[in-house]
Amino acid sequence: MSLDKAHHYQTLAKHFQSISHFEHLSALGDWDQATMMPIGGGEARGAAMAELATHIHNLKTAPMLADTIKEAQQEALTAEQQANLREMNYQYLQANAVPADLVKAKTKAAYRCEQAWREQRKHNDWQGFKPNLETLMSLVKEEATIRAQTLGVSPYDALLDKFEPGMTTAKIEHIFGQLKSWLPSLIQQVQAKQISEPRYGIPAATASDQALLGRDVMETLGFDFNHGRLDISSHPFCGGVSSDVRLTTRYDEADFTSGLMGIIHETGHAKYEQGLPLAWRGQPAGLARSMALHESQSLFCEMQIGRGASFLKLIQPLLKQRLGCQLSHQQLTNIYTRVSPGHIRVDADEVTYPCHILLRFEAEKSLVSGELAVADLPDFWSAQMQELLGINTDGDYKNGCMQDIHWAVGELGYFPSYTLGAMYAAQFKQAMEQRLGSVEQAIETGKLSDVMTWLEANVWSKGSLLSIDELMIQATGETLNPIHFKHHLENRYL
Amino acid sequence: MSLDKAHHYQTLAKHFQSISHFEHLSALGDWDQATMMPIGGGEARGAAMAELATHIHNLKTAPMLADTIKEAQQEALTAEQQANLREMNYQYLQANAVPADLVKAKTKAAYRCEQAWREQRKHNDWQGFKPNLETLMSLVKEEATIRAQTLGVSPYDALLDKFEPGMTTAKIEHIFGQLKSWLPSLIQQVQAKQISEPRYGIPAATASDQALLGRDVMETLGFDFNHGRLDISSHPFCGGVSSDVRLTTRYDEADFTSGLMGIIHETGHAKYEQGLPLAWRGQPAGLARSMALHESQSLFCEMQIGRGASFLKLIQPLLKQRLGCQLSHQQLTNIYTRVSPGHIRVDADEVTYPCHILLRFEAEKSLVSGELAVADLPDFWSAQMQELLGINTDGDYKNGCMQDIHWAVGELGYFPSYTLGAMYAAQFKQAMEQRLGSVEQAIETGKLSDVMTWLEANVWSKGSLLSIDELMIQATGETLNPIHFKHHLENRYL
Structure with a gap:
């Protein structure tokens, strides 16, 4: 050339x-x-x-x-x-x-809505939040309509496309429709099975000890500290650039388990960033393929690896050494696979988590199409929580439709990425196991690096050189197929 | 308007x-x-x-x-x-x-020279360093000549002007000429006086304890932690922006005294930055007046305040509390005012420090004019060190003309700022004492903030709204007058 x-x-x-x-x-x-x-x-x-x-x-x-x-x-x-x-x-x-004026108007409305939301949420103040959200939502709709015209798709599709190029409402409806047909009964089965299991106390651990443990666990997962760091922030995230990934977490001294799993989750994001193709650094083709694929990598680390018995067995001596934690790996596995429906998405376990996404997807879709008014959001929320998780959230706005930051900053179309990511992750594992045998076995026999090598070859190193469908076909032989996620949950929890 | x-x-x-x-x-x-x-x-x-x-x-x-x-x-x-x-x-x-091509050529030569210097210095490799410095020096001369034409001054004046606008070789020759006439004999007198004084051992202290002490001392000096931080770097500096000053230091666990004084010095820079006029933030008039004035503020904190008996008495309980240090404030004062000629500028005490600057000023001036060739620099260095400090440096390049980074990166014209700064600081103190009475007394009676308020009103809040001469006249009634520096040293050391 x-x-x-x-x-x-x-x-x-x-x-x-x-x-x-x-x-x-x-x-x-x-x-x-x-x-x-x-x-x-x-x-x-x-x-x-x-x-x-x-x-x-x-x-x-x-x-x-x-x-x-x-x-x-x-x-x-x-x-x-x-x-x-x-x-x-x-x-x-x-x-x-999107015209610059609209970007500015939305940025401003989002800033105002978010700032107020931080206080309003604390005080369960739906009446205060509602008008701000209405203003913001009308700008989101305007943005979606304009994007839709450019792309030749529907308004909500245009929002989905920002985070998962090529994804459509129809595809998600098909995938989530299947999910909804089997997930609620699966949750009931798992709960029935777990009801007689013992509960274990979590020992206290200082933040500095947890940070040392976090570093150890990141090294176990192959995080490259020559190209990244671990720090503290009030909301954990994985930032920085591929050559210098800045990972953050927060530490609860009364319960180290969520902070530790947070680090494992963010390390999944970080491994993807660190593994993006070197030859394409600085070019659009060198960037991560999509947010759903990014979530698939964090969830691969957290769900497919991190909550598995083999990995918990592998890191159990580190917990003992750094925190003086006496829990056995079986007890840790019990803690990390406990299923319990709750109000809050970010605290949800692996099995009930998708219900939170099903609800948000339906709500977003209807808000953008105009079928659902902002004023009717709390009732919609209550009905869905009742139906999906059997939880009554009437009047509890702060643990209901006011819990997430996404809508308060006008970010619609992102939520499906979490569950699509979980599904991609399960599909990767299934394909990987056809080549490498059981992932649990690989970790058990000291071959965690084989798992990482497969992900690097099939996902990370592809950057944005392929479309998501091309990538999935090359890596797994088929486009997204949610059946693998079902099998994963059934295998682990039933 | x-x-x-x-x-x-x-x-x-x-x-x-x-x-x-x-x-x-x-x-x-x-x-x-x-x-x-x-x-x-x-x-x-x-x-x-x-x-x-x-x-x-x-x-x-x-x-x-x-x-x-x-x-x-x-x-x-x-x-x-x-x-x-x-x-x-x-x-x-x-x-x-300066034309873009020349900037690029100099940046490149400076980068190459500095990278090599980092190794060459360790190995005392003057022969390796010399050709790189020659290449760089010819570009520095080219830059100086071009700047000189723009400003209508001599080439070395044009370099001085980058760091101290309006300063000239003639003015510095006059000031440094006076200094040279009395400083060597003062050094001898002080040494004769100190020869019989006792020497005290320094207790070991961990880096984390020193960091806590550093924070305490910064707070004592009024550093605003809502607009700044303290961190660690291999070369201490004061960076960031006025609204968020990033101060760094390094800790020697065997000798906390230099790290602590480093923090006090950098806090002086930081106070200047934090005190720059709020109304002019983001505009050139809101920036610090000059590098010499910046050094005057760090040296005011370190020399006029930090090494004085009253301040050491003020912070002595903190040293005891944070480090378990049992030294009395008299012993600390003895340690911090010990005079001892040495090879290394950055390790020099307050009295011998200007000799290192006198030498470098003469060398730079002659290098730029062409009177001194790079090849003759070591001999020039040895002769001057012998004359000014009575030290033989023959063949010891790494502790001689290769010790500083300034020339290795092509930065000429900066060195005089250190001693001009010390002189400005002494002059500020003299003027301040006419209004407030003794600075030592103010600190002793809990009125350190009065000292800071004077500096804020007369120096920091002026930004670059005045020329240096206007600022000095408004603050002290006269332009730079080195006699105050002489008086300061005589008062403290004789």
Whole structure:
């Protein structure tokens, strides 16, 4: 491929490399804000980050891009360059889809709604939250409608597409319809089975001991500390850039189990980032494929590996050494696979978690289509919680429809990613086991690295070079098939 | 002032505000690199920081600036706006002075020279260092010559001007000439006096205990932790931005005294940054006046306050509490005012330190004028060290002319700032004492905040609104007068 023949493509590659440099700084600013920055630094940082966001947006909507992309599409490119060009075009379309005025109006409404929500949630103040959410929701609908026109899809599909390119309402309805047909009865069966199991107390552990344990467990999972760190933030996340992944968690000194599993979850995200293709760093094709696939990697680490008996057996001596924890690996497994319906999504176990997503998917879809008014959201919520999990949430807004930050910041279309991710993860495990044999066995015999090597070869190293369907077919022989998730839950819990 | 009448000025204010936002991100990137970043993140960070530096340079040399500045100079502006415009013009001239090609060539040569120097210094390898320094020095001379033409001054003056606007070789020769006339004999007198004094052992202290002590001492000095942090780096510095000052230090577990004084020194820099005028944040007039003035504030904290008996008495209980240190405040004062000529500038005491600067000033001046060749630097060094401090450094390059990073990165013109800063600090103290009475007495009677309030009113809050001479006259009644530094040393050490 001579440079002359593909010089429009080369111009674009340079331009997107430049964008990635500014996105590096944006990721650093976000991480620092959540982990290191003193509160008094917030105002100046906010102004600097807003300036940076505007600059990045200007680069992504540079007037030369439309023509240069068209010209590059006529050039003789390798298959990988074509994939990169496709991703460039996708980013360009996404950035150009929504008028700057609407972006600003939504950002402002989202900021106001979120700030108020932080207090309103504490006070169960639905009446205060409702008008803010209504204002925000009308802007979300406007955004969805405009995006829909650009992409030639329905408004809610346009929102789904931001996080899982190519995903549609129809596909999710089909997948979630199946899920709904068997999940509630499975939950009842598991609860009946677990009712007679013993309960174990969790020993206290200092934050600093938990942090040392966290590092050990991250090293066990192959996290590369030459290209990343572990810190503390009030909401755990995996940030930074591929060459320097910034992972965070929080520690509860009365119960180390959630913090530890949080680290394992975020390490899954981090392994994906650290394993993205080196040759494509700084280019759109080198980025993670989608948010659902990202969740699949965190959930692979947490659910397929982390809550399995073999992994808990592997790390049990570390818990003993770092925390003085006397629980056996069987007791740890019991703790980490306990199923118990509850109000809060982020505290849910592996089996009941998808019910929280089914509810949110139905709500979002209806809010965007207009079938559901914001004012009717609490009743809708109560009815669904009753139906799916047998829980009464009447009047409990703060543990009901006000519990998540997503809607308070106008982020609709993300929730399905969590359960799609769990399904991808189960499907990867099934395919992997056809090649490697049982994952539990591999961990038991000291071959956890084989599991990671498979994920690297089939998922991480693909970046965005393939579509999600292409990736799934190459890795597992089929597109997303939720039956593997059902089998996984049945095998582990029945 | 109506906006219409000063709309060119307003355009500039907006432009420079934007530059300051990107400089905020640059400061964050630098701090993170020195304190938090894992080594493997360096390559991508380097590329992102280079992109950012180019962007900032482009903003500072934007083609519209020349005309807009000229137009703004015709507008009706307040005195403060005029000062801000003067600083904008100065930044514009500085950024435009040197052609981009030369900047790149120097950056590259400096990077190569510094990287090699890090190893060569360890091995006392002057022969390896010499050719790199020769290459770099010819680029420094080229830069100095071009800057000199823009400013209409001599080449070395043009380098001095980067760090202390308005300072000239002639002024420094006059000031340093006086210093040289009395300092060597003062050193001999002090040494004769101290020869019979007892020596005290320093107790060991863990890094974490020293960090807690450091925080306490910073709080004693009024450091605002709502707008800043304390962390660890291999070379202590004061970075970040005014609203979020990032201070670093390093801890020697066998000798806490240097780390503690390092924190006090950097806190002086930090107080200056935190005290810069709020109304001018983000504008050139809101920045620190000069590097010499910055050093004056760190040295005020370290020398005028920190090594004084009253301050050491004030913090002695903290040392006892945090480190279990049993030294009395008299013993601490003895340790912190011990005078002993040595090879290394950064380890030098308050009295012998200026000798290291006198030597470097003479060397730089002659290197830039061409009177001294790089090859003759070691002989020049030995002769000067013998004359000024009575120390033989023949053949000891690593503790001689290879000890500092400044020349290895092509930074000439900075060294005088250290001693000018010490002199400014002594002059501030003298003026302050005319108003407040003895500083030692103020600290002794719990009025350290009065000292800080004077500095804030007379130095910090002025930003760059005044020239250095205007600032000195308003604060002390005269321009820089080195006699106060002489009096300070005589009072403390004789």
